[in-house]
Amino acid sequence: MTYTIEGKTGAWEIVVGLEVHAQIISHSKLFSGASASYGGEPNTHVSLVDAGFPGMLPVLNQECVAQAIRTGLGLRARINLESRFDRKNYFYADLPTGYQISQFTHPIVGEGTVEIELGDGTVRHIGITRLHMEQDAGKSMHDQDPARSFIDLNRAGVALMEIVSEPDIRCPEEAGAYLRKLRQILRYLGTCDGNMEEGSMRADVNVSVRKAGEPFRTRCEIKNVNSIRYVMHSIEVEATRQIEVWEDGGEVDQETRLFDPSRNETRSLRSKEDAHDYRYFPDPDLLPLVVEQEWVDALERGLPELPDDKRDRFVKEYGIPRYDASVLVAEQAIADYYEEVAKGRDARLAANWVTGDLFGALNRTGRTITDSPISAAALGGMLDLVSDKTINGKIAKEVFEDMLETGDSAAAIVERKGLKQVTDTGAIDAAVADVMARNADKVEEYRGGKDRLFGFFVGQVMKAMAGKANPAMVNEALKKVL
Amino acid sequence: MSLDPATVRRIARLARIGIDESDVPALQGELNGILGWVEQLNEVDVEGVPPMVGTGHAALRTRPDVVTDGNCRDAVLSNAPDGVGPFYTVPKVVE
Numbered sequence: 271m272t273y274t275i276e277g278k279t280g281a282w283e284i285v286v287g288l289e290v291h292a293q294i295i296s297h298s299k300l301f302s303g304a305s306a307s308y309g310g311e312p313n314t315h316v317s318l319v320d321a322g323f324p325g326m327l328p329v330l331n332q333e334c335v336a337q338a339i340r341t342g343l344g345l346r347a348r349i350n351l352e353s354r355f356d357r358k359n360y361f362y363a364d365l366p367t368g369y370q371i372s373q374f375t376h377p378i379v380g381e382g383t384v385e386i387e388l389g390d391g392t393v394r395h396i397g398i399t400r401l402h403m404e405q406d407a408g409k410s411m412h413d414q415d416p417a418r419s420f421i422d423l424n425r426a427g428v429a430l431m432e433i434v435s436e437p438d439i440r441c442p443e444e445a446g447a448y449l450r451k452l453r454q455i456l457r458y459l460g461t462c463d464g465n466m467e468e469g470s471m472r473a474d475v476n477v478s479v480r481k482a483g484e485p486f487r488t489r490c491e492i493k494n495v496n497s498i499r500y501v502m503h504s505i506e507v508e509a510t511r512q513i514e515v516w517e518d519g520g521e522v523d524q525e526t527r528l529f530d531p532s533r534n535e536t537r538s539l540r541s542k543e544d545a546h547d548y549r550y551f552p553d554p555d556l557l558p559l560v561v562e563q564e565w566v567d568a569l570e571r572g573l574p575e576l577p578d579d580k581r582d583r584f585v586k587e588y589g590i591p592r593y594d595a596s597v598l599v600a601e602q603a604i605a606d607y608y609e610e611v612a613k614g615r616d617a618r619l620a621a622n623w624v625t626g627d628l629f630g631a632l633n634r635t636g637r638t639i640t641d642s643p644i645s646a647a648a649l650g651g652m653l654d655l656v657s658d659k660t661i662n663g664k665i666a667k668e669v670f671e672d673m674l675e676t677g678d679s680a681a682a683i684v685e686r687k688g689l690k691q692v693t694d695t696g697a698i699d700a701a702v703a704d705v706m707a708r709n710a711d712k713v714e715e716y717r718g719g720k721d722r723l724f725g726f727f728v729g730q731v732m733k734a735m736a737g738k739a740n741p742a743m744v745n746e747a748l749k750k751v752l
Numbered sequence: 753m754s755l756d757p758a759t760v761r762r763i764a765r766l767a768r769i770g771i772d773e774s775d776v777p778a779l780q781g782e783l784n785g786i787l788g789w790v791e792q793l794n795e796v797d798v799e800g801v802p803p804m805v806g807t808g809h810a811a812l813r814t815r816p817d818v819v820t821d822g823n824c825r826d827a828v829l830s831n832a833p834d835g836v837g838p839f840y841t842v843p844k845v846v847e
Contacts (some may be wrong), residue, residue: 297817304822312838313828317821321828333817362767412844420839423828547766557812688799 275479275506275511280683282479284509285309285486286582287399287437289419290452291430292462293406293470294337300405300429301328301371308468322428327555334429334558337461338403341431344576344608345398347382353490355556356549364408364421364456372432374550377402378559384455385578386447387596388567396448397436398428406430431462437476437486442502449473454577458602472496475529476506480514485561487512488522492529492536504529506534537551538750553644580605588617597625610646615691616652623649627667631674644673650679664737665689693740695747698731701739705730724748731752755783 274281299306300317319326342349354376357369379401387393408426410419433452439445453471464471474495478489492508495501507529512522527536575583577599584595584605596606596724598621612620628649632642652669655661661669661684672683686689690697705727706713716723731744756807760780766769771779825838832840 289812298819298821302820302822303815303820305819311825313840314838315822316828317824318827319821323831330814330819332814335814359766364847395777410845411839414839415797415836415841415844417844418834418836418841419844420836422839549766558811559812 272482273443274482275458275509275513278517281482281580282509282513283482284440284479284505285437285478285489286439286505287476287489287490288435288439289474289476290432290433290435290449291406291472291474292452292464293402294334294429294461295430295461296331296333296337298331299333299350299427300334300403302427303425306428308470310424313424314576315424316426320366320423322368328371328553330556330559335378335561336428336569338401338431339561339566340459340573341433341456341461342379342382342401343570343573343600344380344455344461345379345384345401345433346489347398347401348380349561350378350380351378351563351566352376352440352558352560353378353594354558355403356550357552357553357554358404360548362407362410363419364423364426366412366423370405370407371553371556372404372550373402375552376448376558378561384448384451385446386451387389388443388447391593394438394444395519396438397442399434399436401431402435404430404432419554422724433463437478437489445475445505446498446502451518451577454600458574458577459631461575467497473501475504475508477503477505477511477512479509480524481520485652487516488524489538490522490524491526492659493539494525495529500529500531503531504536507534511536518712519664574602575598584608588612590618590619590621594621594625601639607639611650611653613650615650616657619653619656620650623653623670629672631670643677644670648673655680655684659691659693660684661689661691662738664693664732664741666726668737669675689738691702691740692735692738695743696741698733698739698747701731702744702751705750713752724752727752755780755787 272283274283276282276490290611298304299317299320302317303316303581304320305315307315309354317326319328331690339349353373355371356374358372359369359373361368371554377400379398381400382398384396384398385393386396406425406428408421408423410421435448439448453466455659456462456465456471463469466472472494473490475495476489477492478487480487490508490512492504510528515522526539528539580599581592581595584590584598585592588595590598597603603622608620608624628642628644631644632638635643637643652666652673655669656663656666661680664669665684666685669680669683669689672678672687673680673704676683678686709727709730712726714725715725727748728741732739732741755782757776760783761771763783764779768801829835829838829840834841
């Protein structure tokens with residue numbers, strides 16, 4: 271079903287493309303040897319290259335190129351063996367050189383694709399137009415002084431990847447799914463930490479609206495949106511604004527806008543006069559970047575298994591539902607944890623425990639998978655006790671809670687609390703006989719055709735045996751005598 | 753290609769160079785002279801010739817990803833006319 275927004279003149283479709291700026295994980299900057307790490311003292315992670323001193327020359331960081339190529343491969347995109355750097359010229363106080371070095375005409379990565387999955391299980395493919403490397407700018411602080419802006423250049427020159435999507439996105443949910451998927455891929459690859467709160471991943475959102483079957487209308491670009499929720503929200507707000515403009519007989523201007531979440535509106539940002547006149551030209555300080563196919567192949571061989579592949583393998587290898595597999599591959603650490611638990615055990619049971627009880631416990635205790643109070647080996651040890659029928663499923667929950675609290679192994683807890691499952695038919699038969707004797711009336715009703723009472727008898731026997739009886743054997747014994 | 757006075761003013765503004773209105777005709781003449789001179793290159797037939805980006809066949813130099821620079825705030829701020837503590841400052845810019 272197509273997502274539409276209802277206007278005065280009927281339904282409107284929306285068209286969205288995203289430009290994502292992702293900070294490359296590296297030790298030093300794209301063109302200088304200054305540190306690229308976050309949070310240094312103001313203006314200490316700055317070299318004279320970053321500060322735009324005369325005569326300083328940029329030298330490209332090899333690892334940043336490798337990271338961009340890895341990302342391109344992860345997006346199943348074409349790697350351009352020859353790419354170039356251009357100067358994008360504009361004046362801003364936190365851009366000391368007066369230009370940003372970027373890749374305009376010849377990006378390092380060309381067309382690719384990202385597979386997204388929506389809430390209802392629909393799978394869609396969002397095209398990637400290109401990925402290129404560029405420099406980040408510094409930071410301006412406007413609230414320190416009434417008349418002056420303070421400038422910190424620590425970020426200036428840090429390597430970014432700009433990842434541009436095709437205008438293939440048709441609703442806010444798809445935009446959210448695309449960003450989450452992109453972030454997942456970047457994190458798997460280790461090329462960007464994807465942390466939107468710290469600004470290491472941010473999105474420019476291109477939005478337009480149209481009537482069904484029309485070609486694209488004029489779009490607006492919403493700059494620097496820094497959370498997935500805001501991206502989704504800003505699309506709706508901006509589309510609604512544009513629909514009003516068109517329906518009032520106006521014309522949407524192509525312009526840059528800013529999303530203000532507190533006022534729930536977008537507003538025009540730059541004076542149109544100078545917008546998009548960046549006077550790009552090839553940076554004369556930098557020769558074309560030529561990479562060898564052999565190097566690209568070597569980088570490809572070094573890539574980790576990507577989330578989609580991992581999900582498909584989990585479905586095939588462990589026989590778990592696709593949805594569960596998607597949940598388990600959300601983060602590499604979760605997938606690793608699951609595999610350690612599942613290896614050589616009942617993989618479906620392992621999936622249920624990890625996505626159910628373990629996730630619940632992590633949520634409750636505010637922990638993540640990497641500092642889980644129960645290790646994968648410990649959880650596996652507990653599942654072994656379930657599989658060899660030392661404990662039943664119900665007792666397992668009790669053991670799990672105890673593990674969470676005490677950090678003891680499942681075996682030690684079972685020993686300490688005497689929770690070993692009773693599989694002694696004599697003891698079970700005795701308990702069954704006792705329950706039947708005490709509930710003669712219910713036995714009559716059951717035999718008179720009230721089948722539903724069977725569960726009552728199971729419950730009574732389990733209760734009599736403190737929950738430790740083997741449920742299958744209790745069922746069997748009851749069926750025999752009833 | 754020939755620049756009109758409006759384009760000359762616009763280029764000056766993009767370059768953040770303040771010019772007097774009385775300078776425009778002279779600048780227009782100079783810029784058009786430069787452009788006319790460069791335009792002679794259009795007479796060369798470069799059909800099918802790949803763009804030349806340098807005279808050598810040198811590849812772009814790269815460096816390993818190692819922190820070798822920075823931590824030189826005094827030098828970075830040495831030209832700042834109006835530094836405040838660890839920052840340099842500019843007249844307030846707010847969009």
